Amino acid sequence: MKIRKTPLRFNEKTSTIQPSDSETPPGNMVPFGYRQIPENEKAGWVLNHFNTVAGKYDFMNTLLSFGIHLLWKRTAVRMLSLQPGDQVIDVCGGTGDLALLAARNIGPTGSVVLYDINRAMMERGRPKVVRSPLGNRISFVQGNAEQIAFPGRTFHAAMVGFGVRNLTHLEKGFREMHRVLRPGGRLICLEFSIPTAPLFRRLYDFHSFHVMPLLGWLIGGSRQAYTYLPESIRTFPSPGRVATLMKDAGFSEVTFRRLTNGIAVAYLAKKEENMRGMI
Numbered sequence: 721m722k723i724r725k726t727p728l729r730f731n732e733k734t735s736t737i738q739p740s741d742s743e744t745p746p747g748n749m750v751p752f753g754y755r756q757i758p759e760n761e762k763a764g765w766v767l768n769h770f771n772t773v774a775g776k777y778d779f780m781n782t783l784l785s786f787g788i789h790l791l792w793k794r795t796a797v798r799m800l801s802l803q804p805g806d807q808v809i810d811v812c813g814g815t816g817d818l819a820l821l822a823a824r825n826i827g828p829t830g831s832v833v834l835y836d837i838n839r840a841m842m843e844r845g846r847p848k849v850v851r852s853p854l855g856n857r858i859s860f861v862q863g864n865a866e867q868i869a870f871p872g873r874t875f876h877a878a879m880v881g882f883g884v885r886n887l888t889h890l891e892k893g894f895r896e897m898h899r900v901l902r903p904g905g906r907l908i909c910l911e912f913s914i915p916t917a918p919l920f921r922r923l924y925d926f927h928s929f930h931v932m933p934l935l936g937w938l939i940g941g942s943r944q945a946y947t948y949l950p951e952s953i954r955t956f957p958s959p960g961r962v963a964t965l966m967k968d969a970g971f972s973e974v975t976f977r978r979l980t981n982g983i984a985v986a987y988l989a990k991k992e993e994n995m996r997g998m999i
Contacts, residue, residue: 750762771838778817783939784932793881797908801906809833809879811879812836814882815848823852823855831858832859833860834860836863842862868897873901874902876902877905895969895970901991905990906991909989913959913978915980959976970991975989
């Protein structure tokens with residue numbers, strides 16, 4: 721699938737990334753962390769961000785979360801209750817952690833499509849998929865989560881881990897995931913949120929806005945990339961609002977479960993069994 725990128729250039733005077741075509745109309749503004757950028761440029765900014773962090777993505781995730789992100793992902797896949805023979809799509813699948821976990825449960829007749837717009841992230845994850853004895857159950861497809869390149873009613877289950885926060889139009893992404901699910905299909909969405917306990921939240925804020933950027937600069941080579949992460953979490957909707965958006969996209973039986981005092985939230989939803997001709 722051909723991915724159309726927004727041309728970007730680096731402004732040495734301001735140390736910011738800017739669109740190379742200054743004649744492009746700005747349109748509506750959307751958040752990229754705490755910045756406001758034209759909505760038609762956000763996909764390019766996100767693509768550039770993950771190109772920057774792809775090389776050390778898995779290592780930095782484990783370091784910055786003290787390894788807890790692996791427990792969250794195992795919990796999310798268990799909540800999805802996958803069955804042998806299930807066809808699964810891992811939207812914004814990145815380096816393949818969720819895809820590998822799902823591959824354990826779907827048996828030899830099941831399959832997982834790791835679907836991500838960023839080729840650098842997928843290439844970073846490909847070696848661990850290839851090394852896995854279950855790697856033959858996983859295929860890679862590059863594409864946009866807001867325009868999923870599969871027909872409706874293709875998959876029994878969909879997963880997205882820490883990816884919807886980066887979409888330009890969150891509601892559009894949920895509608896696309898709903899569209900490609902079969903009636904009765906399930907969606908698990910794992911995303912960051914804000915801790916519920918005030919003291920824990922203050923510690924989390926210090927870690928997010930001081931420790932993360934420092935380690936991102938020292939180890940990951942980019943302070944800016946690891947400043948975007950906590951900013952994007954703070955501008956993301958509350959769990960209740962996300963659940964409402966999922967219902968608005970057509971999902972039913974939407975529930976959410978806070979993990980580690982709310983640092984992460986797992987949203988579970990279902991596509992109605994009887995869609996009466998709807999996609």
